[in-house]
Amino acid sequence: MAGALTRAGLSDRRLDAVVPVHTHFDHVLDSAVVAERTNATLLGGESAANVGRGHGLPPDRIRVVTPGEQVTSGAFTLGFVTSEHCPPDRFPGHITEPVVPPVRARAYRCGEAWSLLVRHDSGRTALVQGSAGLVPGALEGHRADVAYLGVGQLGARDEGYLTSYWAQTVRTVGARRVVLTHWDDFFRPLDRPLRALPYAGDDLDTTMRVLGRLADRDGVALHLPTIWRREDPWSGLP
Numbered sequence: 516m517a518g519a520l521t522r523a524g525l526s527d528r529r530l531d532a533v534v535p536v537h538t539h540f541d542h543v544l545d546s547a548v549v550a551e552r553t554n555a556t557l558l559g560g561e562s563a564a565n566v567g568r569g570h571g572l573p574p575d576r577i578r579v580v581t582p583g584e585q586v587t588s589g590a591f592t593l594g595f596v597t598s599e600h601c602p603p604d605r606f607p608g609h610i611t612e613p614v615v616p617p618v619r620a621r622a623y624r625c626g627e628a629w630s631l632l633v634r635h636d637s638g639r640t641a642l643v644q645g646s647a648g649l650v651p652g653a654l655e656g657h658r659a660d661v662a663y664l665g666v667g668q669l670g671a672r673d674e675g676y677l678t679s680y681w682a683q684t685v686r687t688v689g690a691r692r693v694v695l696t697h698w699d700d701f702f703r704p705l706d707r708p709l710r711a712l713p714y715a716g717d718d719l720d721t722t723m724r725v726l727g728r729l730a731d732r733d734g735v736a737l738h739l740p741t742i743w744r745r746e747d748p749w750s751g752l753p
Contacts, residue, residue: 516545519705520552522743530555531588536645536665537600538562538610538626541701547572558586558593562610562626569613594632596654600625601647601668630684632657639749642688645697647672647680654687661748662690666726667697670718677725685735691752692736698722709742 520526530553535543543563547570550557557567557577567577580586582597600607608624630653631643642659647669662685669677685693698719699709711719730737740746 516548517552520549522705525553529553532556532558532586532593534558534593534629534631535563535566536598536631536643537628538566538623539600539606540620540623542645543623550576558588559629560609560627562624565610565613566623569615590636592634594634594657596630596632596657597650598628598630598644598646598653599648599650600628601665601672603668604648630654632659641748642684642690644684647697649680649683651683654684657688659688659690660752661692661694662688663694663696663748665697666695666719666722667712668717670721671716674725677722678729681726681729685729686733690735692738692748693726693730694738694740694748695722695726696740698739705742 517526530550533546533550533553533555535546535557537543538559543566546563547557547567549555550567550572551570555576557563557572558580561579564577564579578586580595582595584595586593586595604625606621606624609626610622610624614622628646628648630649631645633641633643640659640661642654642657642662644662645665647665647667664684669680684690698711698717700712703710711717727737729735
């Protein structure tokens with residue numbers, strides 16, 4: 516984790532906020548450490564707060580948010596919309612007491628899952644959908660220029676689920692660019708090239724085939740991120 520912060524240029528910089536989209540171990544395990552080392556506030560539901568409390572973050576560095584709340588952080592405003600984890604959720608439920616490491620992965624239950632609506636002071640907007648789950652209709656009335664779309668486990672679902680997921684996220688918010696996230700093998704160190712999750716848990720080929728067809732139909736640009744490369748998500752958009 517320290518090496519990743521250094522490579523990202525964050526080892527000696529301050530962050531405003533660390534925002535887990537839910538509290539499974541692959542999303543939240545190092546969140547309190549990153550918040551501590553960057554002097555950031557840990558933002559999330561009670562489950563995320565209990566991860567911070569277990570690590571020893573002071574109360575003024577933990578902020579519990581509620582559905583529909585908007586939080587200003589630097590040049591950004593974050594809107595928290597209730598979401599769901601992609602089925603199957605292997606560790607469902609909430610974290611109801613501080614998590615003090617070392618603990619087993621199942622201690623990091625899903626907790627509150629969020630769709631994050633991000634607005635920059637420039638007026639540019641983005642949706643961060645951290646898991647390939649959704650609450651039908653939750654994003655209606657919201658707009659986003661770009662969607663960061665979590666697709667982990669999506670390829671293991673039937674095509675109808677993928678089509679509905681796209682419609683309830685990308686098409687609902689009117690995104691013109693989609694960046695696919697959470698498709699890579701998160702057990703693989705970040706100093707090695709990214710590779711897809713094993714077929715036992717996902718099928719990225721199916722995800723790319725179906726979402727590629729939907730993107731072509733809707734005239735949406737579809738991208739996979741390049742690790743360690745900084746990018747402006749709105750560059751080139753009208």
